[in-house]
Amino acid sequence: MLAAAVACSCARAQAPQTQPDMAAPAMMSAPLHPDPYIPPAMRKPPRDGASGPVLQYQAMQKLKKRFEEADLDGSGSLSREEAHKAGLGFIEKNFDHIDTAQRGVVNFEDLKAFIIQRREEARSR
Incomplete structure (x- = not known):
């Protein structure tokens, strides 16, 4: 029995003594921004409830x-018909204004x- 007590105390003495790491709690906390892939310049919250850069981005x-899903032929552009089929009413309604080159x-x-x-x-009004 004495041998067992000595073995336990020796094992405890050989175990490395660790001091609490002060940096660990900071690293374990939640990230400062929920999406780390948004560029830092766009991570600032919107001011005065207006849509900020993050929301615009x-x-x-989206x-x-x-737009890419509506591009059925994979050409990188949409015809008026593709916009209509995809339900992109904003593009369809403003198609002539968007297509300034009339292509x-x-x-x-x-x-x-x-x-x-x-x-x-809208801002200048």
């Missing part, structure tokens, strides 16, 4: 995804330029 990504199709860059132009017009 997320909305643009729109891009819908009969609009690409995502055309759509972004149109949205930015409309946003600037």
Whole structure:
């Protein structure tokens, strides 16, 4: 029995003594931003309840995804018919304004330029 007590005390003495790591709690806490893949400049919360850069970025990504899904022929652009079939009424309704080059199709860059132009017009009113 004495041998067992000595063995236990020796094992305890050989076990490395660890001190609490002060950095561990900080590392275990939740990330500062729920989506670390959003660029840092866009992580700031919106001011005064207005839609901030993060919301605009997320909305643009969703729109891009819908645009790509609506592009049935994989050309990178939408015809008026593709926009109609996909239920993209905004594009269909404003097609002539978005298609400034009058090609009969609009690409995502055309759509972004149109949205930015409309946003600037709304801000200047």
